[in-house]
Amino acid sequence: MVATDGPSVIKLGIDDAMAGLVLSTEAHWNQTEADWRVFLHDGVVFGIRDGVRLVATAALLPYSGNNAWISMVLVSATHRRRGLATHLVDACLETARKNxxxxxLDATPDGVAVYEPLGFTPTLQLRRLKLVKSTQASLPAPSTATLDALRARDRRATGFDRTALLTAFAQRSGSRIVAAHGCIALVRDGRTARHIGPLFADNAAEALALVHAVARSENGPLLIDAVASQAAFLEGLTASGWTIERPFQRMRFGPATTAAEEMPFAVAGPEFG
Structure with a gap:
């Protein structure tokens, strides 16, 4: 148990995956039970219960180079405006400090107002986009690529070693790593929509071509978390039917520990970085 001055903050275990999924589903997020198991197995997930019911969570997912991602900051609608999220983020930050x-983290606009006073500084911005598709794919899938190729490109773009995360994604049923003309991306299932990302490319035209190829080979809706500074890529997505759902602001607490060699076109998701 983590000591706090407020409600009891506990560490959750792998058996809490379904309870976490209830919270993220209530918030209309796209996570699956498998996503929750990543946080519970590879990270530290803090929670608050009301009796036996899990009503709030926050996760700290470590990466290489002394970096960690804070996410899954969720509070049930019945327990909001009680400071629960602040207590849980404080638990994450204290754990990060000790280690x-x-x-x-990737914050919503409302979240930025919460995290800036805590000492988080903004870095890049993201835009989540959605493509609503018919139920019929029209073309074969793009060529597949290896996990090693994706890992290498991801390391260049993030500065982190995320082997465990990318391996967990790639091993899921329905996941695929696609590539064409120097571009590479991962496509995986979500609760309500398939997710494209991370996506790496040498230029916007090639990135767009790969996204269009994925879209033509997929059934149902798609999500992508595009880097806002990749303006030509973002404009190409919106021109081809993708709609912006919400912005995210990437923020950092503590010193920069790595230097990225390239900028991704889309990330793994605001919960994973």
């Missing part, structure tokens, strides 16, 4: 970790 010498720089903390990162």
């Amino acid at each position: 010498g970790l720089t903390s990162w």
